Amino acid sequence: MPQHEEVIITQPQKLIENFDSLHPTDIANSLRKIEKDSIDDFFFVLKKVPDELLGEVLLELPDNLRELAYEELSIKKLTDAVEELESDDQTDLILELEEIDEEKAKEIYDGLEEEDQKDIDWLKKYEEDEAGAYMQTELFSASLDETIGDSVKRLKEAKESDELENIHQVFVIDENRILIASILLEDLIIFDFNKTYDEILRTDENKFKPFKVDDHEDIDNVAKQFEQYDLSVVAVTSYQGILMGRITSDDILDVIEENATEQMYQLAGVNDDFEHEDKLSTTAKKRALWLFLNLGTAILASLVIGIFDETIQAYVALAILMPIVASMGGNAGTQTLAVMVRQLALGDIELENAKDAVKKEVVISLINGFLFAVIMGIIAWLWFDTKLLGLVIAMSMVINLFSAGFFGAAIPLVLKRFDIDPAIGSTVLLTTVTDIVGFFSFLMLAKVILL
Amino acid sequence: MPQHEEVIITQPQKLIENFDSLHPTDIANSLRKIEKDSIDDFFFVLKKVPDELLGEVLLELPDNLRELAYEELSIKKLTDAVEELESDDQTDLILELEEIDEEKAKEIYDGLEEEDQKDIDWLKKYEEDEAGAYMQTELFSASLDETIGDSVKRLKEAKESDELENIHQVFVIDENRILIASILLEDLIIFDFNKTYDEILRTDENKFKPFKVDDHEDIDNVAKQFEQYDLSVVAVTSYQGILMGRITSDDILDVIEENATEQMYQLAGVNDDFEHEDKLSTTAKKRALWLFLNLGTAILASLVIGIFDETIQAYVALAILMPIVASMGGNAGTQTLAVMVRQLALGDIELENAKDAVKKEVVISLINGFLFAVIMGIIAWLWFDTKLLGLVIAMSMVINLFSAGFFGAAIPLVLKRFDIDPAIGSTVLLTTVTDIVGFFSFLMLAKVILL
Structure with a gap:
C-alpha cells in the first residue's frame, strides 16, 4: 500500500472533525461509504463540509451522488463552493447543474463574481474535445x-x-x-x-x-x-x-485514461457515455444497436451456409467443423485488429508507413495459417477418418487466416484514411469478413473436393 | 496542429546546424526519417549529436534504431551520453545495453562517476513493476x-x-x-x-x-x-x-498508456512484449499460443455439435442458424467483459460491490436476450416457414444472452478474486461458455421440440 494511505472515515462525526487534515478525494470517498449506510448521514456530513473544500469534494463524488448533492445543498452553499474552484471546474459544475436544474444553475451563476462569470461564459463556448475546454484561466x-x-x-x-x-x-x-x-x-x-x-x-x-x-x-x-x-x-x-x-x-x-477506455469499449461495441445511466434499459438499448449490427453479420454468414445446404446434408461433419474455421479466423483477425487500432492511436503506425504494417500482419497470419492448417488437418482427418476432409479444412484455414490478417490490418487503415475512428465499427466489418470467408471457403472446397 | 509544431528536419546538414534549438524528441523523430532514406546519413548525424542531448535522443528513438546506435557509437561517446542522463534513464540504458553487448555495457558503466554507478547498482535491484524502478534519484x-x-x-x-x-x-x-x-x-x-x-x-x-x-x-x-x-x-x-x-x-x-495497451492486447490475445520483435516468426509464435487455446475451445464446441449430428441431418436449417446464436452470445459477452475488465482496472468496480455489477449485467443481457429472441424468432420462422424453429432459436437466444451476461461479468471477478489479471484469459473462457451454451441450447431444444 502507498504510504499516503487513503483515509476513509465512515463515522459521520469523526469525519467532520477531521475535515481540515483530509484531502478532498478522501472526504469524497468517505462520503461514498457513508451514503451506502445512510443517505441522511451523507447529507448531514455534506452540509458541514467547509466552502473551500466543498467544490473539490463534489467533483470527486460519483455522478449520482453529485446530483443528489446538487438537489440537497442550498443555492448559497453551492455558490460559495463554486466560487472557490478554478475556472475549468467552475464551468464543469455549472454545465452539469444546467442539465439538472436550469433555474438553480442560473441563480448560482448570478451569485458569482463578475470575473468568474466572464471566465465561465468564455470556457462554455469550447467544444468538449477542444483544448480550451480543459484549460484553467488561473495562472501566474x-x-x-x-x-x-x-x-x-x-x-x-x-x-x-x-x-x-x-x-x-x-x-x-x-x-x-x-x-x-x-x-x-x-x-x-x-x-x-x-x-x-x-x-x-x-x-x-x-x-x-x-x-x-x-x-x-x-x-x-x-x-x-x-x-x-x-x-x-x-x-x-x-x-x-x-x-x-x-x-x-x-x-x-x-484524458489518456478516458481515451483508452473509449477505445477498448468501441472495439467491444460499448458506448461509454451510456454505461453509467441509472436506467439499465438505456444502457441495454445502446448495446442492442451493436448487437443488431452483429445480427446482420451473422445472418449474412448464415445465408452463405444456406447456399451449401445440400453439401451439409451429405456430409454432416461439415456442420460440425465449420465453426472452427470461422472462429479461428475471427480470433486471428481480432489480434491483428487490436494491434493496428492501438498503434494507430499511439502514432506508432501512420498512414505513410502502413504498407509495412499490413505486410507484417499478412506474414504473421500466413505463418499461423499454415501451422493451424497442419494441426487441424490432421485432427479432422483422424476424427472423421477422411483424408480429404483434412485437406479441405487445412486449405480453408490458410485462406481464412490470411484474409483475417489482411483485413484485420486493412480495415482500420481504410477507416482512418476516411477520417473515421478505426476503433468504431472495425470489429463488425472484420467479423463479417472472417465469417463469410471462413464458411464459404470451407464449404465451397468441401463441395468441390468431397462431392 | 499544436503551435509548438513538431520540427522534422530531413536534411542531414541542416539538422546538425539546428541541434541547439531542437527538442531531443524532434531530433529523434528527424533521425527516424533520415534513417529511412539512408542508414549512412543516420549514423553521420547521430555521431554529431552533442553529448548533453545524445542520451535523450537515444531514449526517444524506436528500439531497433537505438540498438543500431549502440553498436555504431563508440564507448567514449556512449559513456558521455549516459553521464548526462538522470539516474532512472541511465539505468534503463545500461540494462538495455547489457542485453545487447554485455562487454560494452560493462565498459560504459566503468567509465561513469562513482556516484552514478552507485545509483545504477541500486536502481537495478528493483523489479520492473516497482515504484523504485521508475524513480529518479536526482532531487532537491x-x-x-x-x-x-x-x-x-x-x-x-x-x-x-x-x-x-x-x-x-x-x-x-x-x-x-x-x-x-x-x-x-x-x-x-x-x-x-x-x-x-x-x-x-x-x-x-x-x-x-x-x-x-x-x-x-x-x-x-x-x-x-x-x-x-x-x-x-x-x-x-x-x-x-x-x-x-x-x-x-x-x-x-x-505507465497509464502502457497499461491500457496491455489490457487491450490481453483481451485480444496479444502479448505486447513480443509485438516489436524483428523476427516475425517470434511474434507469430506468441500469437499462435492464444490461437491454440481458441482452437481447443472451438473443438469443444464442435464436439457439442457432434452430439446432435442426427438432428442436424434431419433439419439442415439448424446448421444454417446455429452460428447466429453462438455469435450473438459471443458479442453480448464481449460487451460485458470489456466493461467489467476496464472498470475493475479503473477501480470503479471492486470485489465488494461486485454483486451490483453482476446484477446490472444480467438485467441488461436479459433485456437484450428477449429483444433479439423476438427479432430472430420471427426471422427464423419466416425464413424456414417453421413456427417451432422460431420458438427454438428464440428460447436459445434468451438462454445464451443470459449466460453471456452472467459469465461475462462473473469470469473477470473470479479471476480477480484469485489474483489473476482479469484481462488475461477471460476472453477464451467466455467464448467457451457462449459457444457451448449457444450450440447446446439451440440443438438440444431443437431435438426436443422439433423432432
Whole structure:
C-alpha cells in the first residue's frame, strides 16, 4: 500500500472533525461509504463540509451522488463552493447543474463574481474535445518590464487570497497579452529578483520558448504533446498567440485514461457515455444497436451456409467443423485488429508507413495459417477418418487466416484514411469478413473436393 | 496542429546546424526519417549529436534504431551520453545495453562517476513493476536547519552544473534522510529566504505533508494515486521513510498508456512484449499460443455439435442458424467483459460491490436476450416457414444472452478474486461458455421440440 494511505472515515462525526487534515478525494470517498449506510448521514456530513473544500469534494463524488448533492445543498452553499474552484471546474459544475436544474444553475451563476462569470461564459463556448475546454484561466503571468521581485510579490498575494495554486511557471506576456516565454519556478527562484523579465529573456532565447497549444486544438493532440515532450504544463493561446490559460498534467492523465477506455469499449461495441445511466434499459438499448449490427453479420454468414445446404446434408461433419474455421479466423483477425487500432492511436503506425504494417500482419497470419492448417488437418482427418476432409479444412484455414490478417490490418487503415475512428465499427466489418470467408471457403472446397 | 509544431528536419546538414534549438524528441523523430532514406546519413548525424542531448535522443528513438546506435557509437561517446542522463534513464540504458553487448555495457558503466554507478547498482535491484524502478534519484532536498536562502543557492549551483532539472519542490529531510515535508516551489518562492525550514514547517503542519510511496510499491498503484490526488510528483521512500527518489507525472503518463495497451492486447490475445520483435516468426509464435487455446475451445464446441449430428441431418436449417446464436452470445459477452475488465482496472468496480455489477449485467443481457429472441424468432420462422424453429432459436437466444451476461461479468471477478489479471484469459473462457451454451441450447431444444 502507498504510504499516503487513503483515509476513509465512515463515522459521520469523526469525519467532520477531521475535515481540515483530509484531502478532498478522501472526504469524497468517505462520503461514498457513508451514503451506502445512510443517505441522511451523507447529507448531514455534506452540509458541514467547509466552502473551500466543498467544490473539490463534489467533483470527486460519483455522478449520482453529485446530483443528489446538487438537489440537497442550498443555492448559497453551492455558490460559495463554486466560487472557490478554478475556472475549468467552475464551468464543469455549472454545465452539469444546467442539465439538472436550469433555474438553480442560473441563480448560482448570478451569485458569482463578475470575473468568474466572464471566465465561465468564455470556457462554455469550447467544444468538449477542444483544448480550451480543459484549460484553467488561473495562472501566474508577468509582463516583460516587471521585475521578478515584483511579480513574486503578486504571486504571494494571489496565493494568500487563495486565487492561485498549482503554479509551475511564470508566463511572460507582452502588452497585448501575447505569450512570449515560460519560465519554470526552478529557474525563476535562482535569478536576481531585481532584474526584469526582459533582461532575463535576453540571456537565453531558446531556453524559455513556451510550449503552447491553440485553444481549438483537439485535446487528444495535446495529450500526445505531453507524452512526446514529457510536459507537466502547457500554455493555451488563442488567435495571434494571446495567452488564454493552461492545461496541467493531471487533466491529461484523465484524458489518456478516458481515451483508452473509449477505445477498448468501441472495439467491444460499448458506448461509454451510456454505461453509467441509472436506467439499465438505456444502457441495454445502446448495446442492442451493436448487437443488431452483429445480427446482420451473422445472418449474412448464415445465408452463405444456406447456399451449401445440400453439401451439409451429405456430409454432416461439415456442420460440425465449420465453426472452427470461422472462429479461428475471427480470433486471428481480432489480434491483428487490436494491434493496428492501438498503434494507430499511439502514432506508432501512420498512414505513410502502413504498407509495412499490413505486410507484417499478412506474414504473421500466413505463418499461423499454415501451422493451424497442419494441426487441424490432421485432427479432422483422424476424427472423421477422411483424408480429404483434412485437406479441405487445412486449405480453408490458410485462406481464412490470411484474409483475417489482411483485413484485420486493412480495415482500420481504410477507416482512418476516411477520417473515421478505426476503433468504431472495425470489429463488425472484420467479423463479417472472417465469417463469410471462413464458411464459404470451407464449404465451397468441401463441395468441390468431397462431392 | 499544436503551435509548438513538431520540427522534422530531413536534411542531414541542416539538422546538425539546428541541434541547439531542437527538442531531443524532434531530433529523434528527424533521425527516424533520415534513417529511412539512408542508414549512412543516420549514423553521420547521430555521431554529431552533442553529448548533453545524445542520451535523450537515444531514449526517444524506436528500439531497433537505438540498438543500431549502440553498436555504431563508440564507448567514449556512449559513456558521455549516459553521464548526462538522470539516474532512472541511465539505468534503463545500461540494462538495455547489457542485453545487447554485455562487454560494452560493462565498459560504459566503468567509465561513469562513482556516484552514478552507485545509483545504477541500486536502481537495478528493483523489479520492473516497482515504484523504485521508475524513480529518479536526482532531487532537491534540504535539511530542517538549513535556511531557504542557502538551499536555493545550492539549487542554483546544481542547476548550473546541469545536475538537476524538472524541480517542482524541495523535499525536507531530517538528519537520517527521513522525509519530513515537501514544499512546492510556488510556496518556497514567497517565503522569507532567511528562515530555516524548521521555522517554516512549524507554521502549518498539514500543508506540507508529503505524498510518498514505498519504493517496492506496485507502479500501477502509484499511477492510481496520481490520478486520485491530481499529483505531479511523488516522493519515493524506503524502509522507515528514508527519501530515495521521486517519480514525475511524465513517467506516469507512460505507465497509464502502457497499461491500457496491455489490457487491450490481453483481451485480444496479444502479448505486447513480443509485438516489436524483428523476427516475425517470434511474434507469430506468441500469437499462435492464444490461437491454440481458441482452437481447443472451438473443438469443444464442435464436439457439442457432434452430439446432435442426427438432428442436424434431419433439419439442415439448424446448421444454417446455429452460428447466429453462438455469435450473438459471443458479442453480448464481449460487451460485458470489456466493461467489467476496464472498470475493475479503473477501480470503479471492486470485489465488494461486485454483486451490483453482476446484477446490472444480467438485467441488461436479459433485456437484450428477449429483444433479439423476438427479432430472430420471427426471422427464423419466416425464413424456414417453421413456427417451432422460431420458438427454438428464440428460447436459445434468451438462454445464451443470459449466460453471456452472467459469465461475462462473473469470469473477470473470479479471476480477480484469485489474483489473476482479469484481462488475461477471460476472453477464451467466455467464448467457451457462449459457444457451448449457444450450440447446446439451440440443438438440444431443437431435438426436443422439433423432432
